[in-house]
Amino acid sequence: xxxxxxxxxxxxxxxxxxxxxxxxxxxxxxxxxxxxxxxxxxxxxxxxxxxxxxxxxxxxxxxxxxxxxxxxxxxxxxxxxxxxxxxxxxxxxxxxxxxxxxxxxxxxxxxxxxxxxxxxxxxxxxxxxxxxxxxxxxxxxxxxxxxxxxxxxxxxxxxxxxxxxxxxxxxxxxxxxxxxxxxxxxxxxxxxxxxxxxxxxxxxxxxxxxxxxxxxxxxxxxxxxxxxxxxxxxxxxxxxxxxxxxxxxxxxxxxxxxxxxxxxxxxxxxxxxxxxxxxxxxxxxxxxxxxxxxxxxxxxxxxxxxxxxxx
Amino acid sequence: xxxxxxxxxxxxxxxxxxxxxxxxxxxxxxxxxxxxxxxxxxxxxxxxxxxxxxxxxxxxxxxxxxxxxxxxxxxxxxxxxxxxxxxxxxxxxxxxxxxxxxxxxxxxxxxxxxxxxxxxxxxxxxxxxxxxxxxxxxxxxxxxxxxxxxxxxxxxxxxxxxxxxxxxxxxxxxxxxxxxxxxxxxxxxxxxxxxxxxxxxxxxxxxxxxxxxxxxxxxxxxxxxxxxxxxxxxxxxxxxxxxxxxxxxxxxxxxxxxxxxxxxxxxxxxxxxxxxxxxxxxxxxxxxxxxxxxxxxxxxxxxxxxxxxxxxxxxxxxxxxxxxxxxxxxxxxxxxxx
Numbered sequence: 001x002x003x004x005x006x007x008x009x010x011x012x013x014x015x016x017x018x019x020x021x022x023x024x025x026x027x028x029x030x031x032x033x034x035x036x037x038x039x040x041x042x043x044x045x046x047x048x049x050x051x052x053x054x055x056x057x058x059x060x061x062x063x064x065x066x067x068x069x070x071x072x073x074x075x076x077x078x079x080x081x082x083x084x085x086x087x088x089x090x091x092x093x094x095x096x097x098x099x100x101x102x103x104x105x106x107x108x109x110x111x112x113x114x115x116x117x118x119x120x121x122x123x124x125x126x127x128x129x130x131x132x133x134x135x136x137x138x139x140x141x142x143x144x145x146x147x148x149x150x151x152x153x154x155x156x157x158x159x160x161x162x163x164x165x166x167x168x169x170x171x172x173x174x175x176x177x178x179x180x181x182x183x184x185x186x187x188x189x190x191x192x193x194x195x196x197x198x199x200x201x202x203x204x205x206x207x208x209x210x211x212x213x214x215x216x217x218x219x220x221x222x223x224x225x226x227x228x229x230x231x232x233x234x235x236x237x238x239x240x241x242x243x244x245x246x247x248x249x250x251x252x253x254x255x256x257x258x259x260x261x262x263x264x265x266x267x268x269x270x271x272x273x274x275x276x277x278x279x280x281x282x283x284x285x286x287x288x289x290x291x292x293x294x295x296x297x298x299x300x301x302x303x304x305x306x307x308x309x310x311x
Numbered sequence: 312x313x314x315x316x317x318x319x320x321x322x323x324x325x326x327x328x329x330x331x332x333x334x335x336x337x338x339x340x341x342x343x344x345x346x347x348x349x350x351x352x353x354x355x356x357x358x359x360x361x362x363x364x365x366x367x368x369x370x371x372x373x374x375x376x377x378x379x380x381x382x383x384x385x386x387x388x389x390x391x392x393x394x395x396x397x398x399x400x401x402x403x404x405x406x407x408x409x410x411x412x413x414x415x416x417x418x419x420x421x422x423x424x425x426x427x428x429x430x431x432x433x434x435x436x437x438x439x440x441x442x443x444x445x446x447x448x449x450x451x452x453x454x455x456x457x458x459x460x461x462x463x464x465x466x467x468x469x470x471x472x473x474x475x476x477x478x479x480x481x482x483x484x485x486x487x488x489x490x491x492x493x494x495x496x497x498x499x500x501x502x503x504x505x506x507x508x509x510x511x512x513x514x515x516x517x518x519x520x521x522x523x524x525x526x527x528x529x530x531x532x533x534x535x536x537x538x539x540x541x542x543x544x545x546x547x548x549x550x551x552x553x554x555x556x557x558x559x560x561x562x563x564x565x566x567x568x569x570x571x572x573x574x575x576x577x578x579x580x581x582x583x584x585x586x587x588x589x590x591x592x593x594x595x596x597x598x599x600x601x602x603x604x605x606x607x608x609x610x611x612x613x614x615x616x617x618x619x620x621x622x623x624x625x626x627x628x629x630x631x632x633x634x635x636x637x638x639x640x641x642x643x644x645x646x647x648x649x
Contacts, residue, residue, distance in 0.1 A: 014536040031476055032483070035468075036454040040498050053526050054544055057493035060452040061530065062542045068485060069539045079486035091469060091477050092561070092569035094339055094396035095332035096418050
């Protein structure tokens with residue numbers, strides 16, 4: 001049985017979907033882009049520009065659509081979703097690559113021990129209230145102990161034992177510990193990032209300020225082992241005799257600082273009365289209503305008094 | 312430089328986190344800025360390009376006295392402030408009538424720029440045809456060998472792709488492909504490939520460069536009897552004829568930093584996206600399977616079951632045939648041991 005006739009008639013019903021080009025089209029399905037590297041056809045370009053452009057575009061897009069329909073798809077309510085491969089054309093990024101955060105101490109420990117990270121749910125079930133409550137935060141479960149109305153106290157508890165305070169202290173100290181660990185992790189990350197010297201200076205500065213923060217400026221404090229003597233900044237003196245040129249320059253620098261032309265001009269332009277802060281004064285007098293309201297009020301008062309005079 | 316803001320509540324923290332650098336980046340937001348004077352043509356072009364770029368576009372309504380080729384600090388400031396990394400600036404001057412500047416930034420610093428003059432502009436409204444839905448991704452078509460060879464046109468292609476289609480996506484809804492942006496280059500009578508010694512930034516060279524035709528069409532997909540549909544295009548507009556003017560290429564250092572790619576994940580490597588590993592594949596169950604190649608086995612040296620009788624005869628035969636003293640010595644030792 002010869003089916004070539006049937007096939008031919010079937011093919012005639014539809015237009016072709018194949019594109020033939022001298023140089024193969026460069027299809028980048030990842031970015032939905034097709035590049036046609038064929039040099040343009042001068043004659044058809046000159047005779048009918050728009051038609052020529054549309055035909056070349058159609059050919060290119062036909063090839064792109066063929067490539068897209070050849071990709072594996074997933075069904076979705078709006079139609080098939082084609083799974084795109086990674087793009088072949090490299091485009092520059094808009095922002096630098098994100099830097100990896102150095103792992104915290106716990107993360108390193110967990111990795112060494114093989115502890116999996118699991119997400120704790122934010123809400124927990126409260127048996128008494130029969131509802132889901134926050135684990136922490138507003139009406140948190142962790143404040144349950146300190147908020148309950150009756151407490152069990154051991155028989156041998158000291159007289160001044162306050163169970164509410166004890167529970168609260170335990171919770172706040174946990175929070176403080178967490179904060180301390182966070183700061184330590186930050187510091188560790190900073191040193192890992194390479195600014196070790198900066199960190200060292202930072203610590204020394206903090207230590208120096210704490211050492212002179214007592215009432216006696218650190219005079220009667222107990223010294224720790226290996227603690228060095230606190231050193232301030234040494235004063236430096238100019239040489240008693242300098243060359244004339246240097247002396248002149250130094251004096252001129254002082255003079256220019258005292259009364260520079262630019263500064264003087266600026267001061268004159270500003271014409272501000274240094275003693276009176278005008279803006280503040282207006283606000284005070286007008287009781288915060290502003291200068292315009294003040295002027296209006298003054299006018300009205302003037303009119304009233306005039307009228308009063310006539311009477 | 313913008314001051315660094317410390318978030319004071321969770322909402323502003325989330326907003327700041329959304330601006331942070333990501334491994335797979337979002338689409339580039341474009342800012343549309345007007346220069347000191349924009350004519351009717353430039354206004355129209357910017358409006359229609361904005362319609363194509365929406366929703367990732369920010370329009371600046373006021374005029375700005377900026378000259379990006381002399382001082383790009385304003386662009387950099389806006390880029391940081393608006394979290395945008397592309398600019399389309401329109402300006403019309405006596406020297407350069409109807410000009411568009413496409414600029415892009417990297418890390419809120421100007422990366423590269425290209426100035427284009429609008430020679431012809433046909434608005435969307437002049438075609439009484441259906442338009443594409445805002446927010447749908449366009450397909451892009453570039454037609455000329457110059458997009459692969461000439462540095463100016465390579466830059467233009469890269470800029471236009473980044474402008475319209477730069478986002479890397481995992482999947483696309485096939486019926487959602489509605490429109491095409493086609494970019495072609497006119498025939499150039501006397502175009503030499505840019506002289507690397509003279510550089511191609513010279514004014515004379517720019518005069519010789521061919522025009523760029525940007526055409527926008529909507530796509531109609533017709534049944535073809537096969538899985539792949541037949542494509543038909545309908546004019547949509549805007550139609551633009553552009554000529555190249557000044558440009559600023561990217562600083563090589565900055566370009567290198569901008570082209571840095573993230574390390575591929577192990578999963579992607581196994582999928583075959585990265586460097587292919589030989590003899591390894593992931594089967595349908597997700598298990599990694601490998602093939603191991605070993606040399607051909609020499610069966611003569613195969614150790615079979617040891618038996619005293621067999622061994623002694625074998626050694627004796629060897630000794631006879633080779634007649635060497637070295638062979639004899641171990642035999643004697645063995646006998647002593649026995």
